[in-house]
Amino acid sequence: MLMYTHVSEYKLAEALVGSAESGVNFAGKYFNQQFGIPKNRANLNANWQKGKHSLAANFNYTGDYEGPFNEFQDGFFDTGTPWIVDDLLTFDLQYSYRFNEKGTELRIGCRNCTDEPPPVTFNYLGEGLYDYRGAIVYARLQYQF
Secondary structure (H helix, E strand, C coil): CCCEEEECCCCCCCCCCCCCCCCCCCEEEEECCCEEEEEEEEEEEEEEEEEEEEEEEEEEEEEEEEEEEEEEECEEEEEEEEEEECCEEEEEEEEEEECCCCCCCCEEECCCCCCCCCCCCCCCHHCCCCCCCCEEEEEEECCCC
C-alpha cells in the first residue's frame, strides 16, 4: 500500500498576534519559527503472510523543506539562499510467527533498520517529523488465554 501526501499550499487566512504572516504560502518551508512543512511525505507498506509466518516491510519518506535560516559563507556572510533541511528515507522490517490458533505470537523487527540519521534542523528535535533514536531492534511475545 502506498500513502502519499503533497502539500501545495499552507496559508493562514488571518495571522494571530506574534504569529506568521497571513497570505504567505508556507508549503515546503519553515512555519512560524516552530516547525517545517515538507511538501512531500510518503509511506510504502508491503505485507506477506503464509500459514504461521508473516513479514512486513515499510519505507517512510519525508521530503526536504526550507529551514528557518539562510546559508552562510565561511560562517559569517549571509548568502540570501535558504538553508534546506534534507529529506529522509527510512526502512522498517518485521517478522511474526503465530504458534497456535489462540493467538500466541512471536514478533521481531527493527525500525530504521539502516540507522539513517535524521537531518539537522536546529530546532526542538525536528519538530516531531523525525525519530532521533536511530535503529531500534525489538521482540514481543504475546500469549492470550
